[in-house]
Amino acid sequence: xxxxxxxxxxMSALIALFPLCAGAQTAYPTKPIRLVVGYAPGASTxxxxxxxxxxxxxxxxxxxxxxxxxxxxxxxxxxxxxxxxPDGHTLLFTTLTLAFNLHxxxxxxxxxxxxxxxxxxxxxxxxxxxxxRSSGAKTLKEFIAYSQANPGKITVSSLGKGSAPALAANRxxxxxxxxxxxxxxxxxxxxxxxxxxxxxDAYMAAPSTAMASMSQPDIAVFAVTGDVPSPALPGVPTxxxxxxxxxxxxxxxxxAPRDTPQPIIDKLRAALEEAKLNDDNRKKVExxxxxxxxxxxxxxxxxxxxxxxxxxxxxRQLGIEPQ
Numbered sequence: 001x002x003x004x005x006x007x008x009x010x011m012s013a014l015i016a017l018f019p020l021c022a023g024a025q026t027a028y029p030t031k032p033i034r035l036v037v038g039y040a041p042g043a044s045t046x047x048x049x050x051x052x053x054x055x056x057x058x059x060x061x062x063x064x065x066x067x068x069x070x071x072x073x074x075x076x077x078x079x080x081x082x083x084x085x086p087d088g089h090t091l092l093f094t095t096l097t098l099a100f101n102l103h104x105x106x107x108x109x110x111x112x113x114x115x116x117x118x119x120x121x122x123x124x125x126x127x128x129x130x131x132x133r134s135s136g137a138k139t140l141k142e143f144i145a146y147s148q149a150n151p152g153k154i155t156v157s158s159l160g161k162g163s164a165p166a167l168a169a170n171r172x173x174x175x176x177x178x179x180x181x182x183x184x185x186x187x188x189x190x191x192x193x194x195x196x197x198x199x200x201d202a203y204m205a206a207p208s209t210a211m212a213s214m215s216q217p218d219i220a221v222f223a224v225t226g227d228v229p230s231p232a233l234p235g236v237p238t239x240x241x242x243x244x245x246x247x248x249x250x251x252x253x254x255x256a257p258r259d260t261p262q263p264i265i266d267k268l269r270a271a272l273e274e275a276k277l278n279d280d281n282r283k284k285v286e287x288x289x290x291x292x293x294x295x296x297x298x299x300x301x302x303x304x305x306x307x308x309x310x311x312x313x314x315x316r317q318l319g320i321e322p323q
Contacts, residue, residue: 028264029062034090035254036067036081038074038097043188044124044206044290045074048252049093051285052121055275056254060267066093070187073163075101079109086257088264091118095250097164099308103315104162106322113258116265117304119272119297120253122290125226126168126246127233129205133198133218140222140242143202147178154180157191157203162323165191165204167314168225168248172204175244195219206250207232208289225249232289251293253300269297 035053039045046068053064069077074097084090092098092115101108130143135154137143147154156173158166166182173180183200185191192209194200196216207230210221223239224230225248239246254272256265275281276292285292293300 028088028267029060031089032063032065033057033060033088034067035064035093036069036077036090037093038069038071038077040070040187040189041068044208044250045093045095045252047208047288048122048124048285048290051281051288051290052093052252052254052272052275055121055278055281056268056271059271059274073097073101073104073160075105075108075110081255081257082110082114084257086260088256088260088268090257091268092255093252094255095164095252096304096307096311098255099304100162100164100311102308103312104322112305112308115255116258116260117297117301118254118256118265118268120251120293120295120300120303121272121276122285123249123251123293124206124208124290125224125230125238125249126165126204127207127210127224127230127236128172128202128222128239129192129195129210129213130202130220130222131195131198131200131218132220134201137222138220143222144176144178147176147180151179152181154178154202155183155200156180157194157200158182158184159186159188159191160184161318161320162311162315164248164250167311167318168204168246169202170318171248171314172239172244172246175246204248206289211289230289231286231291251300251303253293272297 035049037046037049049066053066057064069080074094078092081090081092135143135146137146156169188209191203192205195203196213211232213219221233221236223242224236225239225246229238282292
């Protein structure tokens with residue numbers, strides 16, 4: 001009788017303890033989350049990362065701290081997060097360069113399956129951001145005509161031959177027969193500053209970057225990539241509306257290291273998607289020249305994988321070799 005009673009008491013204790021153990025396993029987050037960004041403060045990716053950290057952090061009831069680790073077109077940040085403990089407290093915020101860099105570098109230091117896609121929070125197109133001082137152009141048509149009449153005179157900023165701005169510039173330059181010369185810079189801030197100063201004529205800049213300099217003398221934005229105009233740049237047409245095939249856009253999202261527990265992945269995905277439904281969040285993002293991403297994590301994951309193939313085709317056409 002005593003043995004049966006002890007067994008019953010032990011079983012009751014184990015049953016009472018089980019929910020506590022299960023809760024301890026799924027409790028997340030238990031401390032501030034690091035959101036590592038592979039670009040410098042002030043870039044469009046950094047700006048969207050800060051919106052994401054603020055909006056998701058509110059829903060997760062935990063602070064999300066943006067940590068900038070620029071270098072190697074975001075590959076340094078990617079390698080860092082890959083090697084972090086997969087407990088959901090260190091995440092990567094990046095663009096489609098996650099796939100691009102697999103072809104841009106001989107030894108990128110990671111594979112796509114080193115990460116789990118949480119989802120995209122936003123996206124931005126590229127604008128043709130121009131200093132018209134040398135060309136005197138008032139429209140895209142006039143800018144193209146000047147470039148064709150003065151081969152090699154018009155210059156365009158880039159972040160290196162394999163960078164997204166350079167590929168977009170090359171795609172448009174080929175279609176419009178621009179014949180412009182590429183001038184590389186180390187950062188988007190430097191590339192934009194050169195255009196504002198008039199030492200370079202153009203740059204494929206994010207709308208958020210272009211907006212900050214629109215009031216400067218001789219600065220114009222002639223067109224934006226993507227299927228729809230940017231809400232932040234009223235009156236600026238898309239390249240598509242002007243007859244050019246320029247699908248280039250930059251999707252920005254969150255990734256976790258491989259082997260992060262599925263309950264944590266699910267919680268992060270749910271918070272990201274819920275944040276996108278908030279109308280105040282949307283207004284803040286659009287006021288900064290960015291837009292919320294409409295698709296879910298599966299859509300973003302498929303886009304990421306397809307973008308790697310497009311990048312490889314572009315670089316092969318341009319004769320760009322991995323570094």
